[in-house]
Amino acid sequence: MAYQHILIAIDFSEQSKQVCEKAKQMAADNQASLSICHIIEDFPITDFAYEPMLNFDLDLRQSLLESGEKQLEKIAESVSIPKERQYLELGVPDNDIVRIADEQKVDLIIIGSHGRRGIKLLLGSTANAVLHHAHCDVLAVRLKGD
């Protein structure tokens, strides 16, 4: 019945710490392993002039990955998650979070759920999309101070 492998999905917002704290406690309660992931939303760089922009593209992606890796490492250290269980990717957040959870045989995904106001209320959140597609349990932590 207890969870064995918990995946934290964070977006680097200020409230990521709340998600990590909750995950740490859940992992302790369940004696579960913890992994952590961050997906950098990939975006096509429009080439208005139909010119190859590959260099710029690759450079940008590379620097996004490098800066993301540093941030993820810092947060992961605060909850004692070793390098080999830190996942950083460029992609589509909900799809890739669910895929990593499947690949790593995760049985609980913990993700922050942001407050929705105004126009955002009409849009789904990443937490909603993850819940929709996940093959395991999902704990959405309601973030304070949104």
Add this chain to the structure above:
Amino acid sequence: MAYQHILIAIDFSEQSKQVCEKAKQMAADNQASLSICHIIEDFPITDFAYEPMLNFDLDLRQSLLESGEKQLEKIAESVSIPKERQYLELGVPDNDIVRIADEQKVDLIIIGSHGRRGIKLLLGSTANAVLHHAHCDVLAVRLKGD
């Protein structure tokens, strides 16, 4: 950090037991109180002939509530939730689950998340809607055997 009051939201599907088992364990881990709710989806009874249909309407609602109460009581007993923490209502499931959670100062809602196939994949689930609107954490338990 620990949860103090957990609300189980069930739909009387065969898998409700899975949600209750998970909630029982979470309550034990957190030394939290447990409440349980079931919302019977209310529906307007169309009066094709513009005749008053109040009697039929009230009778039907009454019998839905009575049969729901018995089912809820049985499930609640299996996880030792006393009568005063069993909530049965006619209404709109996601809205009313969130409202009960607010009123009862719940800090975690536990709800089953059904598999989505075919056309259902396009529709949101109650779990999704609850997550979207809840003011507290939501644990969606991925139901097996859908």
